[in-house]
Amino acid sequence: MPELPEVEVLVRKLNPLLQGRCVCRLQVRRSKVLAGTPASQLKRKLAGARFTGLSRRGKYLVFTLRARGSPQPLKLLGHLGMTGRMYLLPAREPLPRHAAVVLDLGRDLFVFEDTRYFGRFTLDLRPLERLGPEPLSADFRLDEFQRALKRSRQAIKPKLLDQRLVVGLGNIYASEALFRAGVSPTLMARRLTAAQARRLWLAIRAVLRHAISWGSTVPLNYLGQGKHDKLFYFGRAPDAPDFYTERLRVYDRAGRPCRNCGSLIRRLVQAGRSTYWCPRCQSPRQT
C-alpha cells in the first residue's frame, strides 16, 4: 500500500506502537528484502536494540534504534515496494504466508510482509541520497520545480514518477495531481507554461495532503482478518460505503464519466505504466 500518503499514515500509526520497544530476536524469512545486508549482521546489530523513532522520507520508512550499550543510533531503511505492509501481530497469531522479516518484541511481533518481495528492510541507507525534495515541506520550491521541468523532454506524467524531481508520487497520485491541475499527462515537461507548473505544484501538495488526512481518519486495523488491505486504493468492494469510492478522481476510472465534466475517462500507457486522464479537463491544448 505504498505512495507517500500511505507511508505517512503508517508511520504515524506505527511510531507510538514501536516507541521504546525492544527487539528480542529477529527472523529473516526472505533475505532478498535485506538488499545486500547480511542477515547475520542485521541480527547482531538489532538484537537487544530499542526503537527510539520512526520517520518517513519519500516512500521510505526510517527506523531509529539504540543498540544495547552503544550511544550512537542505529538506522534502518524500510520500503513497502508494491505490496508490502508492516504491523504488529500478537505473538500467538500465525505468520502470514509472505512474512519477509519478523521482529520479536515480546508480547507481539513486528511483521514486514510483502507478497511480491519488492520491498526493503535494510541497513543500506544509500537510496536516501538520491531523493528530491519533500513535497509537503518548504524544500519543495516552485521556482526549482519549474526550472527542473524546463530541463526535461519527457512527458510530464512519467516525469512526476522521478523521485529526484520530487518524492512521494507514484502511479496513482501522479494521475490524480495532473487531473487536479488540468494538465495533460502527455505534455512534454518543458512545455508546461508557468501557470500550469504552478497549478501542478499546488495540485501535488493538495492531493497528497488530502490523501493523508483521509487515511488518518480511517482505523488502520491490521490485526484480525486482514480485510483492510484495500484501504487506500481499491474502493470498489461491493459493501464499501460511497466515500470509499470518492477518494480518487481519475485513477482506474477508464470508460467512466469524469466527475467534473462527464466526458469518459481514458487510459493510456506511458513508460510501461497506465495513466488515466480526462480528455476535456486535461486537453493538451489548454493552458
Added chain:
DNA sequence: CACCATGTTCCTTG
C-alpha cells in the same frame, strides 16, 4: 492462457 497491478534498479539505446 492473457493481461494487469501502489516501485525501484539495472541495462540498453540514442
Added chain:
DNA sequence: CCAAGGAACATGGT
C-alpha cells in the same frame, strides 16, 4: 556522462 524507455524482480487477481 545524460536522458528515456524497457525489462526484470515475484506473486496474485481477474
